[in-house]
Amino acid sequence: MRRALGSVRARATLGATLVVAVALIAAGTAVLLSLWSNLSGQASTQAERTARTVAADLAAGTAYDQLSLDDDDKPVQVVDPAGRLVAASEDLERISGTGVEAVRPQAVTGDTGSPESTADDDSLSTGEIDDDVSFTDGSATVDGDEADYRFAAVRVEVDGEGTLTVYAGAPLSAEQSAVSTALTVMLIGFPLLLGVVAGVTWLVTRRALRPVEGIRAEMAEITASEDLARRVPVPDTHDEVARLARTTNETLAALETSVERQRRFVADASHELRSPIASLRTQLEVGAAHPELLDVDGAVEDTVRLQRLAADLLLLARLDAGERPADARVDLAGLVREQVEGRAGVTLEAAAGVEVAGSRGQLGRLVANLLDNAQRHARSAVTVDVRREGERAVVEVADDGDGVPEGDRERVFERFVRLDDARSRDDGGAGLGLAIARDVAVRHGGTLTVGEAATGGALFGLRLPVA
Incomplete structure (x- = not known):
């Protein structure tokens, strides 16, 4: 595993896949949030429209039992100032999220919460519908079907009844279905897309790095054969790989020149050293056998020449070493x-x-x-x-x-x-x-x-x- 991830192609594929994965997750999250927000806004609009329709009927003096509360199977509650349910959808079986859990209107006896009892709420006049609306999320069971709803609460001032609050709900099933569908598509599509990205990246990097592998293989053969006259292949492109190949060949050429120069230097140095050493040895051997024939001056001359040559070679070696x-x-x-x-x-x-x-x-x-x-x-x-x-x-x-x-x-x-x-x-x-x-x-x-x-x-x- 470590060796596989050690290749440039594997790291490039993994990196590209991770980047795309992060981008897809971020984009998918943004899409889901936007979709939920837009659809929730539509549900809020529907709930508010229903609540204001009921509030308008109440403001016009429509009796509780004459209200149209069963359209489209939407849960509706009408609550009096005392918090008692005075009207509700006929098929409403359960409700939560409105603050009033009653589903059947209660009989009103005694004080009905006349305008005098709500003197603290003087912002509305008789027959006026409040411009403000509040929203809550909850659930309800209507005619045996349980679902989640967005509830809108609208206040209306009714003569003789005080300030009534109308709660109307709009189902969130469409929003939930749309978000669920989008999430399912993403969960299926994202892995497939990541697989395509990984495959394409793997193939593209393989094609792009093929010249690099050729350069590496040729360099390995040059190292094994020690043949500095060979050169790496230069791809017919104008990218970094081609420049790498040309630079590598220039380096090989400089190295070949340097090695050849060093070989010539060693060969020439050996040749130059051979002459004075051979001459000096001959004179010493003759002198050893026939002391009277020893050419002392010639031996000294050859020794001095040998000494100077050794000094020159030492200085050149120091210069070549970059002193x-x-x-x-x-x-x-x-x-x-x-x-x-x-x-x-x-x-x-x-x-x-x-x-x-x-x-x-x-x-x-x-x-x-x-x-x-x-x-x-x-x-x-x-x-x-x-x-x-x-x-x-x-x-x-x-x-x-x-x-x-x-x-x-x-x-x-x-x-x-x-x-x-x-x-x-x-x-x-x-x-x-x-x-x-x-x-x-x-x-x-x-x-x-x-x-x-x-x-x-x-x-x-x-x-x-x-x-």
Whole structure:
């Protein structure tokens, strides 16, 4: 049961059915109340009409035994000021709800309740019928038939008799029958309607969620097969499910790219590490067998190269892990000046007061990598310019080498990428320097691009937000 209710389709069906059920109950209750109110109002009108007809006859001087009280088998009572029944319907056998339970007129002897005895009720004059009417509910048995009635009470002033009260009833059977019929229809129809709503909702949600099930099944197969080249089906609609499918495919594409990049990274790293390790091992093995042939300088060089490569890989791993740079203020001009110091053929033009926020160590590594790359490919000179442009700090490193072909200006920032021989006169670099520089720039909210210098060589432009 819990598993069944755990599906979106089951919850949607249950929710829609409950909402419709509440709406139907509220609407049905309102209909029944309105129906009862309207029909009860009609009964009140009928009872009042009958009571006023009898009151009019009394006001005209009609004797009690001459009153027409047996029309339509409606119970009628006429009560004198003393509360005695002076006239009633002939077939009336029992009555309740009027306050007078007598069904046969009583013989009047002695004081009949003349107008003098009702001096406290001076609102009516002789022959006048009171405009006010009161209603009560009760029951009566007329000619053996028992039923519920709505009673109307009307007062009339009669000469010589005082203020008489006429009670006339109108049956509530029509109202009760109508309400009972309506209730029966609702009790039968509402469950059927709820069943239809539940069935339609179940089918509609099944159709609407079918693409979602397709996406789930495909994702499950992708997870099982670990084939990130597969994509989930995109329904031919323009709704949220289609957008979900497209977003899922975009996520899969990004994940595939990331995994492929990671695989290439591991493969390239293994390849780059293999060369210095193999060279170092060979030198050590030769040195162990023939100490006089040990190339200490070569072993040290391979060790340094291996150390630098390990440091580069560690920094890239930290950057890939999302390591946030520090928020310290860094004097960019001073930092560049420190990196330029001691480098032959490098000219610096730095404006004062150019500060950025970030990690001094990472930014120093960025500038050092740019300078190393420029010196590696320059023929004779490297020019460095540090300045501020609006809200950006700019560092430009230009060399007079062969430059970077326009089609390769993004490839140079990929990891382990080294261009052709025209630009490969390096000293054992692994192709990670520019990749690290680009990643550090992006982590600091900046950009790093490459273009053509005025001398024809490469121009690397770093732009960072000022502190």
